[in-house]
Amino acid sequence: MAERKVIVESAVGLHARPAATFVQTAAKAPIDITVAKPGGAPVSAKSILSILALDVRNGEVIVIHADGDGADQVLDELAAIVSAP
Amino acid sequence: MERMTGAGVSPGAGYGPAYLLGAAVPEPAAGSRHGGDVVAEVARVEAAVERVAAELEARGEAAGGDAQDVLVAQALIARDPVLSAEVGELINAGTAAERAVYEAFMRYNDILAEIGGYLGQRVADLEDIRDRVIAELTGRPMPGLPEEAEKPYVLVAHDLAPADTALLSKDIVAAFITEQGGPTSHTAILARAMGVPAVVACAGATSIVNGTLVLVDGTTGTVGLLPSEDEVAMTIQAAEARDTALATATGPGATADGWPVAMLANIGGPRDLAAALEYGAEGVGLYRTEFLFLDRDQAPSEEEQEQAYREILSSFPGGPVVVRVLDAGGDKPLGFLPPTENEPNPALGERGVRILRIFPDVMVGQLQALARAAQDASAQVQVMAPMVATPEEAAWFVGACRAAGLRSAGIMIEVPAAALRAGDLAPIVDFFSIGTNDLAQYAFAADREVGALTAFQDPWQPVLLDLVAMAASAGVPCGVCGEACSDPALACVLVGLGVTSLSMGAPALPWVRAALARHTLDQCRAAAVAARAESTAEAARTAARAHLLGLAELGL
Incomplete structure (x- = not known):
């Protein structure tokens, strides 16, 4: 089990282009990946609608979670996307 | 020509034949069921989704740039795995493919609409993808652009x-x-x-x-x-x-020669703040607090009011925010502030400051809430009372403001008596704010709610300009917060009469700022003198415009 807690630095939050890039990256990995706000219910990182409905704004923290082969690598990639301003 | 009106959101003028975007795809009937072959039905949806997503990507490819980003995101939505799982569940339960697609999308429509703001406005995007998938499934034409229309x-x-x-x-x-x-x-x-x-x-x-x-x-x-x-x-x-x-008129309001005139917005509550800020208001010249009190059995608590005032004050750090205490009675009766007797002419009855004197607790509560909200705000809070006619009323209100700890207390000038003897009122108060609509109503004894009497509401009437001049030359700062300000030519005349700030509905701000920036204070004064020399509104308007040649550049 691997997990990353990341501050969303993108000005538009996890919406628009950063959300699309995030979902496209997650979709390439053959393992389950989820995103949650701290204490909130996790949603699939491969679902753009779920990510949009999470309504993550700039400056908020999200927890990305993955299980399986290559989990650490994809988590690093995803963390890099949301922490890019 | 016949006219329609909406909200202008992208400037400029355009002309051409109108064409309606391809007809909407009808909603698949509720309760429609498929024939029983779940696997085939799911496969049908998957194929339709794939065609729609591929088409969106191809359009993105052709468009490039920002549009491509948007369309790539749209294709991602079409292929969303959670969405297709929900469609699959609905089909499993017997729902026909097109209805399943419709229902699954509706859930997300509702979620996004609920969040509102940016996401709420993405609902149209979602509906479009849904309609494309349904059009694929049902063999209907895609919603789309008029291909044969004459361009542009x-x-x-x-x-x-x-x-x-x-x-x-x-x-x-x-x-x-x-x-x-x-x-x-x-x-x-x-x-x-x-x-x-x-x-x-x-x-x-x-x-x-x-x-x-x-x-x-x-x-x-x-x-x-x-x-x-x-x-x-x-x-x-x-x-x-x-x-x-x-586009080039920005920054604090001033005449061409640098005479500052604060450009302020009239607001009724927090929902007007976004427009005020967007159009560059330096502050608020009239905050109508009535909305807090309407449709209630009693006045809102001081805590609730304080919260509401804080929200407004925090939007204009350093800027003036002129709060008008509750203006009840007349055309805005409130159940918990009943006039003492039946009034045949409510406009001439116990309204404004008159009714506040009968129910002073309501006003004192409001002033105390304001004073607390003002304590840690950097906005300059100013308070004013409506419908003041005499020095005695003015002194009573100013006394109440001072007792609550409010530094700046003023009065509305909307009764001719107050304008005519502005010299008696000025030493008592910190500022005036002229309400041109009521001032016209009372100067002409013409009810502003009576349609047949609208000609009397023309703010160019020379007598109204005389009354403004009296108030504006009494020795205290004098703003105008009526409809008159949103007429850029008249705004210049008001400045020429000595008015020191202009407050209006936010969309008029850029126009008035641009008009003022094109004229010197002397030109404004000359326009004001010329207007007052006439005897009718129409002649006053024409005479003033002869001195305001910069208006032509604005197409006014």
């Missing part, structure tokens, strides 16, 4: 989705008109990016018959049907000149 055309739609607009350019579209949408809707953003005029929230727009020639003014929000050649030429020319002038 004026595109009319209920609302626009990114897929509709990705391949559009200025050569194809002269203007956009939509029935729905707001300033951050996709239509507005796209239109501004393309430099094409747009009017949104235009009621009845989709009833315009295809091919009708329409003239769209994306600054004023006006849509004209079947205009004459002259109307088209004038509107387009004026729009070009005006938009250049408006």
Whole structure:
């Protein structure tokens, strides 16, 4: 089990282009990946609608979670996307 | 020409034949079931989704740039695995494919609409993808652009989705008109990016018959049907000149020679703040607090009021915020502030400061809430009372403000008695604010609610200008917060009469700021003298404009 807690630095939050890039990256990995706000219910990182409905704004923290082969690598990639301003 | 009005969200004027965006895909009937072959039904949806997603990506490829980003995101939505799982569950339970798609999308529509703001306005995008998938499934034509229309055309739609607009350019579209949408809707953003005029929230727009020639003014929000050649030429020319002038009018209000005149907004509550800030208000010249009190059995608590005031004050750090205490009675009766007897003429009855003197606790509560909200705000809080007619009323109000710890207390000048003896009131108060609408009503003994008497409401009436001049020369700062301010020519005249701040509905601010910046204080004074020398409103207007030649640059 691997997990990353990341501050969303993108000005538009996890919406628009950063959300699309995030979902496209997650979709390439053959393992389950989820995103949650701290204490909130996790949603699939491969679902753009779920990510949009999470309504993550700039400056908020999200927890990305993955299980399986290559989990650490994809988590690093995803963390890099949301922490890019 | 016949006119329609909406909200102008992308400036400029456009002219062309109107064409309605391809008809909407009808909602698949509730309760429709498939024949029983779940696997085949799921496969049908998957194939339809794939075709729609591929088409969106191809359009993105052709468009490039920002439009491509938008369309790539749309394709991701079409292929969303959680969404297709929900569609699959519905089909498993017997629902027909097209209805399953409709219901699964609706859940997300509701979620996004609930969140509101940016996401709420993405609902149109979602509906478009849904309709495309359903059109694929049912073999209906795709919703889309009028292919055979004569270009450039004026595109009319209920609302626009990114897929509709990705391949559009200025050569194809002269203007956009939509029935729905707001300033951050996709239509507005796209239109501004393309430099094409747009009017949104235009009621009845989709009833315009295809091919009708329409003239769209994306600054004023006006849509004209079947205009004459002259109307088209004038509107387009004026729009070009005006938009250049408006775009360059920014910063604090001042005359051409640097005489500062604060440009303030009239607001009724927090929902008006966004527009006030967008149009560059330096502060608030009239905060009508009535909305807090309407539809209630008793006054709101001081805590609730304090919270509401804090929200307004925090939006204008360092700027003035002029709060008018509850203006009840007259045309705004409140159940918990009943007049003492039946009033045959409520406009001349116990209203404004008069009713506050009967129920002082309501006002004292309001002043205390304001004083607390003002303590840690950097906005300069000023408080004023409506309908003051005598020095005694003014002194009573100022005393109550001082007792609550409020530094700046003023009065509205809306009763002729107050204007005529402004010299007696000035030493008592910190400022005046002239309400031109009521001042006209009382000067002419003409009820402003009576349609047949609207001519008496013309703010160019020389007698009204005389009353303004008396108040503005009494030795205290004097603002105007009536409709008169939103007329850029009259705003210059008011400044010429000695008015020190102008407060208006936010959309008028850029116009007034631009008009003032084109004239010196001396020109404004000359215009004011010329207007007062006339005996009718019409003559006063003409005489003043002869001194305000910069208005022509604004197409006014």
